[in-house]
Amino acid sequence: MPVKPGLVFLLSLIAAAPAAAGQGVRDRIRLARPPGTTVTKSQAEALTLTMSTVSTRLIQTWVRLAGEIDATGKILAGSLSGSDAPLVSVGQRVRAFPPSSRSSMYQARVTRTAPRGREVNVEVSMASTAHTDDRLYVMEIVVERGPFLSIPNEAIIEEGDRHIVYVEQQPGQYVAQEIHMGIQGELLTQVIDGVKEGDQVVTFGSFFIDAEQKLKGSGPSVQSPPPQ
Secondary structure, eight states: OOOOHHHHHHHHHHHHHHHHHHHHHHHHHHHHSOOSEEOOHHHHHHHTOOEEEOEEEEEEEEEEEEEEEOTTSSEEEEEEESTTGGGOOTTOEEEEEOTTOTTSOEEEEEEEEEEETTEEEEEEEESSOOOSOOOEEEEEEEEEEEEEEEEEGGGOEEETTEEEEEEEEETTEEEEEEEEEEEEOSSEEEEEESSOTTOEEEOTTHHHHHHHHHHTSSSOOOBOOOOO
16 A cells, blocks of 8 residues: 655654654753863873962063172173163162073172163172172063963963963863963963953963873864954
8 A cells, every 4th residue: 555645754853853863862962061181180290280269460581681799799781672672760679690600699689771773781789799600690670561361381381383272170170271361471471362360271281181181082072262
């Protein structure tokens, strides 16, 4: 007996229903599975996994230049050019040491700056008299760039022209997040976007999490920040 077209359509819907239902369950399970990499408590303890809160902190950069010490053993003089020159001003803290003995570190202050063409002559006064015979010194001038939303430098992983951090989504669960950076300081880096204040990012141990993530596939499932 020939089957009516309407009955054929109804039978096809019934046959497709279990497959569609199964697919829907799989989709729900897939969506419910937390993204990123899971680290157990014992792994975190073994790695000494550390976290840092994204927050507004003072960012410092160091301007480095060579200088020569005078006969008194307390005054250093040098010159600086380029984009760092305008950052130097009287009163800034300085660390000075001879290249032959970095352990001989002296605290100092910038006491004079004098523009000369495209250069700036810098004079630094040390807090104590040098006790070495070295005439040449390295000066590291501490420049405070201001308070910015920032994260520790060790939290950042470079992947080509991208910069990745791992953000804790829930205890033991970490997701790769691309960030856009601003001022890069000696210890902290300004974050333009990609994370928000209060987020917890992995510092020490981030490379382990990154390696674990890559072992699970071709690379981290990175969430990108909004376009600029």
